[in-house]
Amino acid sequence: GPTSEMTDEAWDKIMDTNVKGSFWLTNMVLPQMAEKGEGAVVMLSSIAGIRGNTTIGTYGVSKAAEAALARNLAVEWGPKGIRINSIAPGLIKTDFAKALWEDPVRVKRAEDKTPLRRIGDPVDIAGLAVFLSTKASAYITGQTIVADGGETIC
Template structure:
């Protein structure tokens, strides 16, 4: 009997994951490797080399705010690209963010995926196959008073996925985004370390719990693999129902 989960396998494919030394990126890299992919992990944290070696892959220490380093990553032959690296930037009103902080936020969250896909998508198209997964956020699907610029970059990633899907779909390349909600990572510690904020957030989440990096990785595997072979240009929300809730 044929393996009913064969469509989720990534054997014979090379996957590049950015921001892969921790959190969601690490979970994606581990799952992709477990599904048979040859993985390339990129992160500014030097620990990425050892992490990649443990997965049988290759680690690249890279500053994703540096266009030259991003371009070098884009020259890697890949079948799957998962752009996960991102920062939140300082919380507060949009007008209060200084130029340097705003430039850093947009460079990592938006310019790095734009530059990387500008190199990888045409190469995938030339080979007739490829899948791109961009890590957006529910912050890009609703208004946000404290992380406005972050939300703008994440909304733009969902649009980037749609644009890539239309432009490269005829050549067999799919592009999608994932919009996580509150996930148990170091990034979410500002909320999770505050019982009152955590209770308020979970009270507005129908499943009443925090998500895990592995649950986001599961969505990434679906989109990257043949299991999601007829899905493109979509933003898959992984948030326990926060976005659709009436707050009760």
């Protein structure tokens, strides 16, 4: 719900899951990548972290923090040959978003405001993650790549 109605416990749970989890994981793997002199990390942000939302506001704040973490880590670890980026998906047909894509009215609304006129499929995000993990993206770091079918450009 709205951030103004969020309890401390709910706030902490969302932040722990979406930000602290990534913080811990990267702290575990980045030193080994640095020893090898190369590596790539792809984090998951969200378009909810790019714009305000009265329904999933705290989730959006956590995803904005995730993108900021990726940028900061890219600056810190780039000199050691490690690239760190994040992906900001729009509505994707995942279990997490099932309540949205199972509702025909919501799907129609989402499709109507997206230039590609469809919601995303997990493979749309997987392909981008693969790209960001390979040498094909060797000169990309610290970026949040939006994959939302064009929703945020409208």
